[in-house]
Amino acid sequence: MQQYPLWKTLTLIIVTLIGALYALPNLYGEEPAVQITTTSGDPLPADFSATVAKSFEAEKIETTASRLEGKQWVVRLKSTDSQLKAADVLKAGLGRGYVVALNSAPKTPGWLHAIGAKPMTLGLDLRGGVHFLLQVDVDDVRKAAVDRYVNDIPALLRKNDIRYTSRKAVGDALVLEFADTEKLDKARSTISREYRELTLTTPPDATTPTLSARISDVEARTIVDNAVQQNLITLRNRVNQFGVAEPIVQRQGADRIVVQLPGVKDSSDIKERLRATATLEYRAVDESGDANSAASSGVVPPGDELFYHRGDHRPYLLKREIIASGAQLTSAQPTIDQQSGTPAVSVTLDASGAKKMLEFTSKSVGHPMAVVYKEVEYTTTYNAKGDPIRERHNVQEVISVATIQGVFSSRFQTTGLSNKEASDLANLLKAGALAAPISIVEERTVGPSLGADNIKKGTYAAVAGFLLVVTFMALYYSLFGLFADFALLLNVVLIIAALSIFGATLTMPGIAGIVLTLGMAVDANVLINERIREELRLGLPPHQAMNEGYNRAFLTIADSNVTTLIAAIVLFTLGAGPVKGFAITLALGLATSMFTSIIGTRTIAYYTLRNRKLKDLPV
Amino acid sequence: MAQRKRALVVSALLTLGAIILLATRGLNLGIDFKGGVLVEVVYPQTVELDNVRAELARGGYPEAVVQYFGGTSDVLIRLLPDPTASSAEISTKVLASLDAKANDVQLRRVEFVGPQVGEELKQDGLAALLAAFVGIGIYVMFRFEWKFSLGSIAALTHDAIMTLGYLALVQEEFDLTVLAGILAMLGYSNNETIVIFDRIRENLLTLRQRSVRDVINLSINQTLLRSIITHFTVLMVLSSLYFFGGKSVHGFAVAMIVGVLVATYSSIYVSSGVTVLLNLKREDLLPPEDKDEKIKAEKLAKAENDGAVV
Numbered sequence: 039m040q041q042y043p044l045w046k047t048l049t050l051i052i053v054t055l056i057g058a059l060y061a062l063p064n065l066y067g068e069e070p071a072v073q074i075t076t077t078s079g080d081p082l083p084a085d086f087s088a089t090v091a092k093s094f095e096a097e098k099i100e101t102t103a104s105r106l107e108g109k110q111w112v113v114r115l116k117s118t119d120s121q122l123k124a125a126d127v128l129k130a131g132l133g134r135g136y137v138v139a140l141n142s143a144p145k146t147p148g149w150l151h152a153i154g155a156k157p158m159t160l161g162l163d164l165r166g167g168v169h170f171l172l173q174v175d176v177d178d179v180r181k182a183a184v185d186r187y188v189n190d191i192p193a194l195l196r197k198n199d200i201r202y203t204s205r206k207a208v209g210d211a212l213v214l215e216f217a218d219t220e221k222l223d224k225a226r227s228t229i230s231r232e233y234r235e236l237t238l239t240t241p242p243d244a245t246t247p248t249l250s251a252r253i254s255d256v257e258a259r260t261i262v263d264n265a266v267q268q269n270l271i272t273l274r275n276r277v278n279q280f281g282v283a284e285p286i287v288q289r290q291g292a293d294r295i296v297v298q299l300p301g302v303k304d305s306s307d308i309k310e311r312l313r314a315t316a317t318l319e320y321r322a323v324d325e326s327g328d329a330n331s332a333a334s335s336g337v338v339p340p341g342d343e344l345f346y347h348r349g350d351h352r353p354y355l356l357k358r359e360i361i362a363s364g365a366q367l368t369s370a371q372p373t374i375d376q377q378s379g380t381p382a383v384s385v386t387l388d389a390s391g392a393k394k395m396l397e398f399t400s401k402s403v404g405h406p407m408a409v410v411y412k413e414v415e416y417t418t419t420y421n422a423k424g425d426p427i428r429e430r431h432n433v434q435e436v437i438s439v440a441t442i443q444g445v446f447s448s449r450f451q452t453t454g455l456s457n458k459e460a461s462d463l464a465n466l467l468k469a470g471a472l473a474a475p476i477s478i479v480e481e482r483t484v485g486p487s488l489g490a491d492n493i494k495k496g497t498y499a500a501v502a503g504f505l506l507v508v509t510f511m512a513l514y515y516s517l518f519g520l521f522a523d524f525a526l527l528l529n530v531v532l533i534i535a536a537l538s539i540f541g542a543t544l545t546m547p548g549i550a551g552i553v554l555t556l557g558m559a560v561d562a563n564v565l566i567n568e569r570i571r572e573e574l575r576l577g578l579p580p581h582q583a584m585n586e587g588y589n590r591a592f593l594t595i596a597d598s599n600v601t602t603l604i605a606a607i608v609l610f611t612l613g614a615g616p617v618k619g620f621a622i623t624l625a626l627g628l629a630t631s632m633f634t635s636i637i638g639t640r641t642i643a644y645y646t647l648r649n650r651k652l653k654d655l656p657v
Numbered sequence: 658m659a660q661r662k663r664a665l666v667v668s669a670l671l672t673l674g675a676i677i678l679l680a681t682r683g684l685n686l687g688i689d690f691k692g693g694v695l696v697e698v699v700y701p702q703t704v705e706l707d708n709v710r711a712e713l714a715r716g717g718y719p720e721a722v723v724q725y726f727g728g729t730s731d732v733l734i735r736l737l738p739d740p741t742a743s744s745a746e747i748s749t750k751v752l753a754s755l756d757a758k759a760n761d762v763q764l765r766r767v768e769f770v771g772p773q774v775g776e777e778l779k780q781d782g783l784a785a786l787l788a789a790f791v792g793i794g795i796y797v798m799f800r801f802e803w804k805f806s807l808g809s810i811a812a813l814t815h816d817a818i819m820t821l822g823y824l825a826l827v828q829e830e831f832d833l834t835v836l837a838g839i840l841a842m843l844g845y846s847n848n849e850t851i852v853i854f855d856r857i858r859e860n861l862l863t864l865r866q867r868s869v870r871d872v873i874n875l876s877i878n879q880t881l882l883r884s885i886i887t888h889f890t891v892l893m894v895l896s897s898l899y900f901f902g903g904k905s906v907h908g909f910a911v912a913m914i915v916g917v918l919v920a921t922y923s924s925i926y927v928s929s930g931v932t933v934l935l936n937l938k939r940e941d942l943l944p945p946e947d948k949d950e951k952i953k954a955e956k957l958a959k960a961e962n963d964g965a966v967v
Contacts, residue, residue: 173771303764305748305749309746309749478769480770481748481768482766482767483764484765484766485763485766487763488765491903492903492905495901496903498902499898499900499901499906500897502900503894503898506894506897507890507893507894510889510893511890547905549906550898550902550909550910553898553902554891554895556894557890557892557895561891565883568886572879594856597800597852597855598849599848600796601793601796601797601847602845602847604792604796605789605840605843605845606844608789609837609841611785616834617837620841621837
């Protein structure tokens with residue numbers, strides 16, 4: 039019998055070892071843990087471990103480990119009691135800048151962890167949790183933008199003494215008519231100077247000099263894009279307040295956002311929070327009042343309201359009157375101040391906001407003005423059972439106080455900030471002003487009991503299926519059946535290893551996919567074995583029959599698996615959530631089964647039978 | 658193959674029946690495709706459905722569909738999409754009307770699909786089915802020949818319609834997972850077809866004396882045993898899923914089991930039958946240069962013979 043290529047044997051051994059190694063983490067259990075990340079998403083400070091250790095020392099909480107894992111700080115504990123205690127201590131000690139969440143962390147031993155091995159990620163239908171698909175109302179955003187220039191442009195023309203004979207809004211566009219072309223040209227140049235993002239055209243069928251102004255397509259797309267991006271940032275921040283471990287907030291397509299919160303049982307608070315909008319107000323600071331005494335005594339002068347600064351909690355007395363609100367803000371960008379070269383935030387208001395700002399600043403140069411941010415917020419604490427308790431507060435804070443340097447109306451800057459403060463302020467301004475309303479278009483909540491149930495049922499089905507097939511193959515094909523069984527086992531190990539390495543999510547349909555693969559994987563071996571039997575019947579000597587069987591069958595196996603693969607790819611692209619999981623396990627299973635059924639069984643067959651003088655093959 | 662004509666007629670009739678079923682009774686579309694709200698709750702003990710209905714009616718949902726879901730304490734509540742009510746509020750309100758906290762009712766799962774998303778999934782699903790057909794058809798055309806390709810597409814169409822017809826008959830809930838099952842079944846059924854085609858091609862090229870029909874017959878017989886065994890193993894694992902997998906994969910298991918049974922039949926009769934109908938000839942499977950050679954040779958022979966007889 040010819041020599042069997044060494045590389046095939048080596049490949050089999052190496053693949054088996056790697057597969058076993060990377061599938062191994064799934065066998066270790068989990069332990070209670072507390073996960074900490076920053077609210078802003080910035081990396082944790084370098085001395086964090088000392089901060090955490092100090093908090094625990096005081097309360098004498100014992101941890102099994104406390105270390106940085108990826109972007110999170112994970113503290114592992116011995117029991118759920120100490121887990122809850124640790125969470126409380128950390129929340130109190132670390133304050134608002136950090137998100138503290140309860141979680142179960144996998145007990146992967148260090149040496150496996152070092153090679154990057156980790157257990158599979160379980161989908162929501164196996165873990166329990168909440169999945170939302172949110173639709174950003176981009177029409178609203180576009181309409182607001184259109185409304186703005188429909189109102190502002192006539193004001194602009196009036197200010198520049200350009201008369202128009204008529205104006206009307208036609209769909210997305212503002213249509214102005216003029217008495218003569220001279221006025222039209224003046225209008226055109228004025229508008230295009232002030233509003234570079236608008237497209238100005240003259241309708242071809244116009245009888246009188248007419249100008250039509252509308253947002254260019256590029257600009258419209260940018261507006262939508264910005265609105266969705268802004269909502270994404272805002273949502274991420276809000277989701278962090280729920281103390282959920284490993285939340286997912288991602289954009290899906292042009293105007294949708296996916297939010298997944300594993301382990302959450304009750305979705306009503308979250309739904310409310312996700313859809314709430316924040317608001318902004320520009321107000322004058324009342325310099326005559328004493329904010330500190332008002333704060334301590336609780337007596338607020340009439341015509342004023344008491345607010346606290348977001349950062350240092352300094353009290354401020356602000357006048358009741360609102361100069362401009364978030365609805366009038368058209369943009370807020372972090373920038374560099376031309377004069378001082380320091381970071382600043384550049385703000386643009388629309389015509390009505392500009393008018394009031396002009397009035398105010400004309401009277402108030404040298405006096406301070408404040409920005410108030412209003413929102414509904416949730417905090418999450420845990421009761422003795424580990425259930426989350428969520429409380430809502432109305433937040434109203436001063437986010438910026440700046441002295442008015444000069445008279446301005448629609449464009450102004452707030453300076454005196456660090457880089458980070460500038461970008462944070464810009465984000466807050468945008469969150470309070472520009473976020474588009476969102477609606478929930480899809481929700482799937484899986485309770486934890488169903489999750490555990492699914493895992494149990496899925497495992498039973500897989501094990502039962504495996505045993506059935508294994509028994510049948512051994513009985514029907516004797517020794518070669520056993521070879522096929524080994525291949526099947528290796529197949530499952532490889533699928534699990536691949537899922538673990540790629541961090542793919544295992545869902546209930548995913549388990550169904552694995553079970554299906556068990557049945558389909560043997561197909562290759564059935565083909566091979568039947569072919570071998572046929573060749574034996576035709577009179578070929580045993581070893582040759584075996585070789586013929588493998589050679590002939592290979593192409594057929596490859597061909598037939600391709601069409602199932604095509605179905606899997608189509609499913610993957612169609613796929614929403616769980617169905618994607620099915621497509622992945624199906625495709626993976628096909629790939630690994632090709633390897634194990636052919637190379638796997640052949641190698642084993644070679645080594646088992648090579649030295650025997652066979653009269654017949656045990657097939 | 659002798660029963661070829663009979664088999665094709667039976668197929669055609671059954672397929673027609675399936676189409677009529679689909680058109681009249683229709684599939685029991687789940688909320689994935691129709692949109693709506695699905696709430697599954699567990700009561701601490703057996704509960705009367707009428708009581709649940711009354712509570713829901715009081716809460717403002719008189720048209721809710723309520724049924725048992727695997728046991729008399731496990732209840733599934735279904736609501737059609739309501740374009741007026743604000744989306745996800747519905748699930749919260751349903752729970753409130755059941756007075757969940759007071760009665761210790763445990764929530765197993767909630768699914769809400771807005772009508773827009775439902776519509777999109779429906780269209781995506783149809784597109785996926787189409788894409789699968791096209792993809793498979795192109796692949797077979799590449800590997801074999803266009804007549805085979807038509808044969809395999811015919812078989813797949815037959816499989817899909819029959820399976821969907823069965824689902825319409827028993828009104829099994831048709832959600833995304835079931836669609837996944839159908840697509841997987843199509844891919845798998847084509848496995849079958851390809852193995853047979855492969856054998857046909859091999860035999861056509863080696864057994865030059867036999868007629869095409871004989872070769873097809875022979876090929877099918879040769880691969881029959883292997884087909885049955887493979888289907889047997891797949892049915893084994895599918896029944897394992899059906900019995901142990903629980904409700905979430907139930908529809909999937911049913912779709913695939915029926916699909917595999919139908920596929921067995923179609924791979925043997927429909928795909929080869931259609932191929933024969935299309936007059937598959939040995940030459941169709943020759944690689945292009947050989948084909949040209951043969952055609953040239955034939956032309957030459959004809960020309961020579963047309964010459965004057967000497």
